[in-house]
Amino acid sequence: MGSLLANPLASPLQLAASPSQSDGIPQDLEASLRFAGCALIQSAGILLRLPQTTVATAIVLLQRFYLVSSMREHPIRPTVSAALFLSSKLTEQARRPRDIINVLAYILSVPTPCPISPPKTGDFPETPNPETYYVPESSYFAQRTHLLQLEAHILRAIAFQTHIALPYTLAINYLQALDALKPHPTIVKRTFGYLTDALLSPSLLYLTHQPNALAVAAIYLAARECGAKMPDAGLVPGVEVEAGWWDIFDVDREELGFLVVCLKAVGEWVGTEVEKWRGKWGDLLAVGEDGSAEGLERELERRRRGEE
């Protein structure tokens, strides 16, 4: 609760020991699964013609949810569908469970631009055969029930704090204030690119930093790439302290530096993750008829055997 511009943040304790890790999921696997969830939401959002606000909201919902829940108890895939369903309602862009479930099945069955879709091989024709991604009625009803349950679980886990402040519009405001929009029309696109990248960061930037800090960090990088000149540091009258332009937006240089490093690292991290699991995402995310995290359990079992 509180300001429209601020978000509830994760506590250091929550970040240090996640419920999934306490439940026996190694940290790297948790990060991979979380990335899969976020990437799935991002791609599904595009196919569902949802605005980025809705997509980002769904990703933050998912991240907040796994701050208090285990991925073994609540598998990624149904949580993704529930997060999309809930965020579409919260942002007044309601989509039907049916469409969400179909789109997820599509992304996980045929090659799409989504990084976790199956890779393009000779097996897949140019126009995919609908049989490959058709969701049978019985499976649909099971998934739908699961989706609705998880929606309630998410709401409970976040104590109905459904307002999520996003940095996108804030960034536009800041760019206007910095007089950077007119001379550099591409700067918005780059800024938004970084803000969207930040959603995938393993450092859970949207749970650890307020939107104003994210916006400033994204602008900082975008401005450097566009060669946009940002205002020089100057002495603040009265206190006689030198302040950079980021200080004006209430971000200190320490926080800015940290975020800039994180933002720059996302691209490479995503690349290695995608490579690591290429062709295996579908199996990893598989969910059993009873709603258990089948794929994850298999992977855990495999690792256990590997250790022996």
Next chain:
Amino acid sequence: MATKPKSRWDTAEDDPADLARLKAEKESRKHLKAQKDRRKAEAAATLATSTASTSEPTTSSPHHPKRRKLDEDASSIPSSTPPPPPGPLKLLRFEAPEIAPCRHVDNYELLNHIEEGSYGIVSRARDTSTGEIVALKKLKLEREKDGFPITSLREIQTLMICKHPNIINLREVVMGDRLDQVYLVMDFIEHDLKTLFSSMQEPFLPSETKTLLLQLISATHFMHTNWILHRDLKTSNLLMNNRGQIKVADFGLARLISDPPQKHLTRLVVTLWYRSPELLLGAKEYGREVDMWSIGCIFAELLTKEPIFKGTTEVDQISKIFTLLGVPTEASWPGYRRLPHAKSLTFPRTPATTGSQLRSKFPMLTNQGFDLLSRLLCLDPARRITAEEVLKHEYFREEPRPKREEMFPTFPSKAGGEKRRRRDTPEAPRGGEGEGEGGWGEEGQFLVGAQEEEVGGGFMLKLGR
């Protein structure tokens, strides 16, 4: 949960700004020096205080005021907000609540039912840890087939944003053992205006009306600046406590709006009697003006205790409005003929029917008061007064001034299960002005004189006791 420990500055290959680092070093040196100086000064200061008050350190130990269960960890771990920046530069830091699951409804003990509606059941309850009395609203979710209803989501979302003295305070949302048991925990407020009217022999005094209207407007202004439409303002949704404060409640139809306005907002909003003419005529887009119309209706009701337009159907409602305010013309409401339902309705347009009868209905209202009322009940939504403009209206500055909240009378609470006692103190004689100031009991009489003294806060508070 950083996967790899990230050092903040030493990733050489993608250092964002070497220049910046140089500068940072320079600054940190400067900062260090400043810190050293400060430490020196502090040491000197503590030395001075410790020698001065060696007997006192126990009293200044950190006190822990009643801590909620949720905060248990907060004392042992560093708070999630970043530490204040170095130097005297003050940066804005938001208070960030934590992310934690709902508490259980067992934290509250049920006392009695207040009312039941289509939206759910409201009961009075007691917080078992603090003993505070609250209102518990249980949502009806058992028959929901499409997940958590969007209207309830909107209600919770908007209420969480609305922290304002004249808006009902949503304390938290709690759940029962099952996922479909969801309760909103809100402050318990003794009355609602509608029920209060039915037990009052006379309407509120002009000074009281002003205070209540001002509170309603300030709540609405807050909602509107935060992009929230209430869409169901009416007297039964205005709660009132025994301290002269009203609280806007029931956000079941509220929602966030945007600019440019979203299309396809539902037209099925606002209780019929408080529904604006553009909604009745089927406007596809609407905005904050619909709430302002409802406030106009409430203002009129505050003056007379009776709803101003008691239509039975939509057609009846619009004809009642046009009868009183006159049938709109292209001059008084440009473009109204193009509204979907305007074509199917025909009203005689003669000088007699296009004129407004509003003034004759409120002969006792001052000119300023009437000006405000007629601008709230302006048929053309584009020309209807906004909440911000109302706050600046002269009506609230002319005599009688708005009555101070502390000076309001109290009433037995129906929701709290109290019986209404017969008021045996006779009404105090009216004050000098024809409109009648003064009021209930002795304080009222003092108030007549005290009122002229602008804000004699302390003085009047003492009298109220």
